[in-house]
Amino acid sequence: MVQSVLGSLILGYRPLWNRARKLAAIQLYAHNDASAVVDAGHLLRTLQELWSASSPPLLISAQTRQLLCDFLEHAPRGSPWIEVRGEWLSDSAIFTRVQAAHQRGLRLVWRGDATQLPEAEIARCFDNSLLTLPPEAAVAALQAAPARPGAPAHAARPASPVLAGQMYEGIASRALMEHCLDQNNALALAGWPAEDVLYSMRHSPQQPSHAVIFKLMKAIDAEESLESFEAIMGEDPLLAYRFMVYTNSAALGLRTGIDSLRRGLVMMGFASIKRWLSDQLPHASTDPNMQPVRETMVTRANLMAHLLDAGIENDLRREIYLCGLLSRLDELLGEPLGTVLRRLPLSERIYDATVLGTGPYASGLQMACALETDDASAIRQLCETHEMDLEEVNRALLRVLADLVVERR
Known part of the structure; x- marks a missing residue:
């Protein structure tokens, strides 16, 4: 692998979510300085080496014209979408x-305004499109959406500007997201309207995922490893938080504070954990719109753990992961993050990074968040x-993104 290829680019990413609210692909931003010459072929070979059959498909978004030209000129057939x-x-x-x-067989994606689609000569060069709905088109789409149950009936609704089978970005509202994916069969959304999804649920407390709880109960029944239990619980930031609050409660009466998922799993015992999970199950969330929110937080935690070298210290690696996992709990709980974290006997390093933006973990957390954007200057x-x-x-x-799993249909 050529070492200089990844040293001459600034990369970032954005997930694409399908109708099932599952990861469909990854948009990989690639930016190069004007002074840096990037071998696009070497970059594509690097990606090929890192990617497996279960890794997500890639949409490469060159952020400079020079880099785009290099991809178009040198990418072989079978390369990621460009x-x-x-x-x-x-x-x-x-x-x-x-x-x-x-003509060479590359899969190209046209990106632009949904109201200014390319002419036929240009359009035939592209396999798909990544579209933005300007404000007037977004309003028209919402007006075309079917009325919710119980709402007064209106006259015939206009046709929606949302095109089936295409990808959309910049969708900021839950209603528009549901219109694109559920009512008009958009292929995927780049990014997720997490803020509006959470706002729409503000009147009821957030609950851990029913699917994750059930998955953990099955793993306990199958007598899987402690590492497996820890990994599954780490798939849901709210479940991890609730578990640590419970293990540190006065009702349990443990003599020492539980500052990690692993320690809590060991101290409680698997039969007690399963009983606790059974109590959580009836109230657990089955809302699929929360799945992208959780997965984004988990990816950030994984990325943070890869960015900060913990050496051979597994406990330190777990602590870094927990720092990333809990870093946006305020968005789920609707409380200041400092208040939330002070309920747990966590390392001050976690509090410093997430609340104060200081300490040894701050760099990893800040970088993990920056990589979720196309802001090359910030990175x-x-x-x-x-x-x-x-x-x-x-x-x-790239290692974290390659390890993400896409369900193949």
């Missing part, structure tokens, strides 16, 4: 390469501020 911004097609050098890449600045090696940051990101 995004092309609609406004860049006015550049004849890019359009010529798009035509040649299409570069964090590398300089915390003396993080860009190549190692990119390698950690």
Whole structure:
């Protein structure tokens, strides 16, 4: 593997979610400085080495024209999807390469305004599109949406501007997300309207995932390993938090504070854990709209654990993961994060990183959050501020993304 390829790029990512609220693909942002020459072929070979059959499909979003041209010119047939911004097609050098890449069998995605779709000559070069709904189109889509049960009937509704089988981005409301995915069969959404999904649930307390609780109960019945139990509980930040609150409650009467999932699992015993899980199950959440919210938090925790080198210290690695997992609990619980975390006897390192933005874990958490965006300048600045090696940051990101699992149909 060529070492310099990942050192000359700034990468970021965004998940794409399908109608089942499952991970459909990953949009990989790739940015290069004007002074850096990037071998696109080497980058694609690096991705191929890291990716497995269960890894998510990739949509590569070059953030500079030069890099896009390199991908279009050198990517072999069978490469990941390559995004092309609609406004860049006015550049004849890019359009010529798009035509040649299409002839070569590359899968291209047109990205742009849903109300300004390309003409037929251009459109035939693309396999799909990543569309943005401007405000007037978003309003029209919501007006076309079926009325909710119990709502007064209206006259015939207009046709929706949302096109079946296409991908959409910038969808900020739950209602518009449901219209795109459920009513108009959009292929996927890039990003997720997490803020509005959580706001729509503000009047009822958030509950852990029914699927994760049930999965953990089955693992206990099957007498799987302690590591397996810990990993499953770590798939839901709210379940992990509730479990630690319970293990530290006066009712349990444990003599020492439980500061990790593993210690709580060991101290309680599996029969007691299963009884506790059984009590959680009737109230657990089955809302699929929460699945992307949870998975985003879990990915951030995994990325943070890869960014910060814990050496051979497994306990330290678990603590770093827990720091990332709990870092957005305030969004789930509707309380200040400092108040939430003070209920647990956690390491001060977790509190410092998540609440104060200081301490040894702050760099990993800040970088993990920055990598969820296409803000190359912020990522570069964090590398300089915390003396993080860009190549190692990119390698950690790609390893985490490659380990994400997509359910194949």
